[in-house]
Amino acid sequence: MTLQDIRDTRVWRSVFRGGSGATNLRRSMAIQQNVFLHLASVKARERALQFSVTWYLGTLSFGTFLILVVTGILLMLYYHPSVPQAYADMKDLQFVVSAGVFLRNLHRWSAHTMVLLVFAHMFKVFYRGAYRKPREFNWVIGVVLLIVTLLLSYTGYLLPWDQLAYWAITVGSNIMSAVPVMGQKVRFLMLGGNTVNANALLRFYVLHCVILPLAAILFIAVHFWRIRKDGGLYTGHKESQ
């Protein structure tokens, strides 16, 4: 049985309606009719695929995000967001759970790497002038994604519930309360109280594991889709005219 035979089966054709075949139409339909791939362009300029154009920084940022989602979901299976259980669970992940220390460290290093890559991606886009018309709105989406990335980093900081986490969030939330008029209120709502405590841990957990990742996925989808809508990746001032 060849690959072509499998592609011609009724089951395969029910999933991939475009069918197979090495024509441009079939190839286009394979992209267009896939819910994930349809965010991307059917065609890309050869220049846009070269390393020097993007250094692949956006794709690498997305790669670290995928690693973080997978390792994060696995870490959630052993982690209780409660006081003082959270700290013990974190230590269990390090010393008791098989491969726990690997997953925890992978999550941690990917998080650091993602922040680094997102900044590098923004610098690359900025200094190449790729944010200019007609890509202004995608730059704005990118800024939102930077903020979401930093918030994910910050909320994840508290979850180990060790001394560093506790005092870092104490300091961070006090910085926030310096915002005029609403600073104290925002701090109270974010911590769910006046001090960094069980409520704060739970709120940060929900933000870190549900709300912020959903926001990130939503804005990443728009970000990718806008690349296509804005005429593909910016490859230099000559091509974009």
Place this chain on the structure above:
Amino acid sequence: MPEDDKTQPTRREAFIKLGVGSVVAACAGAAVFGYSYLSPNVLYEPSPIANAGKPDRYPRGSVTQDLEAGIYIVHGPEGFYALSATCTHLGCLTVWNADLGIIACPCHGSKFSEQGVKLEGPAPRGLPWLKVWLSDEGELLVDRASVIPPKQYLRT
């Protein structure tokens, strides 16, 4: 449609206004609802009043830190007083250094005297003095929520 009367809104316009108005009202209601849901009405936080025990636990000329309560009980020459141990910079817990005779913050290096006076930044202010009184059982009570002007001593 009858003749266009520019001053009278059509039925459709009126319904659009009603619809938009309802959505705006629903959004405002959701904002109020969300805000009140997210503000806890009951907090299981420790009471601001801390019991520091019998005054004779503190010899004259001593600075004692209560780590749990986040306060200092000082028995100075003029009497007792209590200082908040929370740094006025960004809320870290300071520590009493008996060798140097200062209160120091580990986070960003602020320094205070045993009277709470700021010796070195980045803290913007000195450590606040807290209300101290004796309970009926003769124990020192400190209200961490009520700041008093400095130099008010409790004599026992």
